[in-house]
Amino acid sequence: MPGLTGKDQVLTDYANKLAVLDAPKGRSLTQDALRRLSKNKAAVVSIGIVVLIILVAFIGPYFVPWGYSEVDWTSIRKPPDFDKGHYLGTDQNGRDMLARVLQGTQMSLIVAAVATVVSVTIGVVYGAVSGYFGGRVDSLMMRFVDVMYALPYILFVIILVVMFGRNPVLLFVGIGAIEWLTMARIVRGQTLSIKEKEFIEAARASGAKPFAIIMRHIVPNLSGPVVIYATLTIPEIIIAESFLSYLGLGVQEPQTSLGTLISAGAPVAEVLPWMLLGPAAVLVTLLLCLTYIGDGLRDALDPKDR
Amino acid sequence: MIETREPILKVRDLAVEFTLGSNGLFGGKKILRAVKGVSFDLYQGETLGIVGESGCGKSTLSRAIIRLLPATAGEAVWLGRDIQKMNSNELLDLRKDIQMIFQDPLASLNPRMTAGDIIAEPLKIHMPNIGKAERAVRVAEMMQKVGLLPTMINKYPHEFSGGQCQRIGIARALITNPKLIICDEAVSALDVSIRAQVVNLLMDLQKELGISLLFISHDIAVVRHIAQRIMVLYFGEVVEIGEAEQVTMDPHHDYTKRLIASVPVPDPKVEMERREERRRLRKAAAKAA
Ligand SMILES: Nc1ncnc2c1ncn2[C@@H]1O[C@H](COP(=O)(O)OP(=O)(O)OP(=O)(O)O)[C@@H](O)[C@H]1O
Ligand SMILES: [Mg+2]
Numbered sequence A: 001m002p003g004l005t006g007k008d009q010v011l012t013d014y015a016n017k018l019a020v021l022d023a024p025k026g027r028s029l030t031q032d033a034l035r036r037l038s039k040n041k042a043a044v045v046s047i048g049i050v051v052l053i054i055l056v057a058f059i060g061p062y063f064v065p066w067g068y069s070e071v072d073w074t075s076i077r078k079p080p081d082f083d084k085g086h087y088l089g090t091d092q093n094g095r096d097m098l099a100r101v102l103q104g105t106q107m108s109l110i111v112a113a114v115a116t117v118v119s120v121t122i123g124v125v126y127g128a129v130s131g132y133f134g135g136r137v138d139s140l141m142m143r144f145v146d147v148m149y150a151l152p153y154i155l156f157v158i159i160l161v162v163m164f165g166r167n168p169v170l171l172f173v174g175i176g177a178i179e180w181l182t183m184a185r186i187v188r189g190q191t192l193s194i195k196e197k198e199f200i201e202a203a204r205a206s207g208a209k210p211f212a213i214i215m216r217h218i219v220p221n222l223s224g225p226v227v228i229y230a231t232l233t234i235p236e237i238i239i240a241e242s243f244l245s246y247l248g249l250g251v252q253e254p255q256t257s258l259g260t261l262i263s264a265g266a267p268v269a270e271v272l273p274w275m276l277l278g279p280a281a282v283l284v285t286l287l288l289c290l291t292y293i294g295d296g297l298r299d300a301l302d303p304k305d306r
Numbered sequence B: 001m002i003e004t005r006e007p008i009l010k011v012r013d014l015a016v017e018f019t020l021g022s023n024g025l026f027g028g029k030k031i032l033r034a035v036k037g038v039s040f041d042l043y044q045g046e047t048l049g050i051v052g053e054s055g056c057g058k059s060t061l062s063r064a065i066i067r068l069l070p071a072t073a074g075e076a077v078w079l080g081r082d083i084q085k086m087n088s089n090e091l092l093d094l095r096k097d098i099q100m101i102f103q104d105p106l107a108s109l110n111p112r113m114t115a116g117d118i119i120a121e122p123l124k125i126h127m128p129n130i131g132k133a134e135r136a137v138r139v140a141e142m143m144q145k146v147g148l149l150p151t152m153i154n155k156y157p158h159e160f161s162g163g164q165c166q167r168i169g170i171a172r173a174l175i176t177n178p179k180l181i182i183c184d185e186a187v188s189a190l191d192v193s194i195r196a197q198v199v200n201l202l203m204d205l206q207k208e209l210g211i212s213l214l215f216i217s218h219d220i221a222v223v224r225h226i227a228q229r230i231m232v233l234y235f236g237e238v239v240e241i242g243e244a245e246q247v248t249m250d251p252h253h254d255y256t257k258r259l260i261a262s263v264p265v266p267d268p269k270v271e272m273e274r275r276e277e278r279r280r281l282r283k284a285a286a287k288a289a
Helices: A007-021 A029-038 A041-063 A097-133 A135-150 A153-164 A168-194 A198-205 A210-246 A258-268 A274-301 B058-065 B088-097 B115-126 B132-145 B162-174 B192-209 B220-226 B244-249 B254-261 B268-288
Strands: B009-020 B030-042 B047-051 B073-078 B098-101 B180-184 B212-217 B229-234 B237-243
Touching (some): A029 A041, A097 A135, A097 A210, A097 A274, A168 A210, A210 A258, B009 B058, B030 B058, B047 B220, B058 B180, B058 B212, B098 B162, B132 B162, B192 B212, B212 B220, B220 B229, B229 B244
Antiparallel strands (some): B009 B030, B229 B237
């Protein structure tokens, strides 16, 4: 019975508030997936190595005696020499290879991160919109993707370079803007199946706007394939970067990247092997680790599929 | 007495057609008439049961009523306004006044959202002005009302049982104080014991809040329990509509008789007679065909 003063009501409200305040947290699907991932040894070790590579690439240069563009006239084409601080030797111009590998790794990582973020963002939004609206919008948007696929991306990159000059970051925003095509297709396919689920209909029935439905209900449920595909995109972009730098379209001297270093080291591998071994080891380790992480994520996010 | 009041929902000759893609190079487009001219009235505080076998157009009818699907003919009038002609503001009001409860309790909840966020979503859409704390209190109260502990507010759908998930669905439907709730096979996926609990919860809430229910099911036994009136659909057409008592005890249409005959009865003797009756009806139907 509600009292005259409405005290009961106030107390109930208060009790409710308290109950809500110390309500235990639930286990979200993401937490579940992370827990499964943490049981996957290969993936955990790979994550550790990748984190280590990232830290070393960004902090390391401060502890290396030579700068990446600094020339040591007394040691040109020299193998590793611990007295002078050339721990990985020097190149034909007398620059310290360790410093260059660190800078190159840094550049490759930045490029990969920028291009991946761009391609994932565009791909997810484009694919989700196309799949959710369906019908004519969908066919139009997907035909556009088909056309883009048919264009050679080298042509696209050359146009970008002509337009914006040789700015590596801009260039890789451009690469990201091409890499999104596959992402858009994957996301569209996923969206088509998610939008048939009852919770989407429930959201529509309670008056949610299409944009809110896409952002609140569809995109969060895409995380599985998106995360997996993103881990596969990173190595792809690192390789694309190597190729473009080899053609002279990518990163420019004295800056460098893993791809540039490898393409410089490969022709002289027999006489100056240290010029190839350092960058190649980093690139191979990075690619292997990313593959293991991708595998681990796939298993962790889709436990039923195994 | 009920008949003297103005119905809150008037459906007149509502029809829904699906255009199926043409098969083959020269195959013309096929048209599937899922709902063929359905008419009925629904009054405030009343429960209308809609029964019929799988594929007879029950879900299609309910989705056309709230304009999740376009109707091809006829009209549905909600509180005097034709739903097909509503502008976006009126439609938003309609979405607040009519809520739905779905068949699959787990699939109707976004797996990435907590129970609290799911229940609060309609509130965010229709009453964006109320603050976060107020919203949390309302959600907690609603959870209590449908028999969930408010301390479960931060749990995710997969941490609840099927019956609890359906209670979350009911809480989400009730949070905007709707005038009508459409339950599309809302209890069909639940275990028998939990089904009874949820049906009773719905009936209690309805009595308390004075809402109307459109209760869709292929199970005439459940419908008889909850509904005052029953409408029988057969291949998209109404074959019978009337008081629950009359439709179940004295069905006029053959199809209704068959539906009722298909409900198992605990008494073996009655069940035996039923089986006999069904055999006879089937034979008659076969002869007619
Ligand atoms: N989007 C659609 N496109 C084409 N045909 C459809 C579509 N939705 C439903 N149908 C068809 O319309 C008919 C009626 O379907 P509906 O889902 O309304 O039946 P129902 O009575 O709800 O059945 P159930 O008891 O299985 O839920 C079916 O033949 C179905 O195949
Ligand atoms: Mg249905």
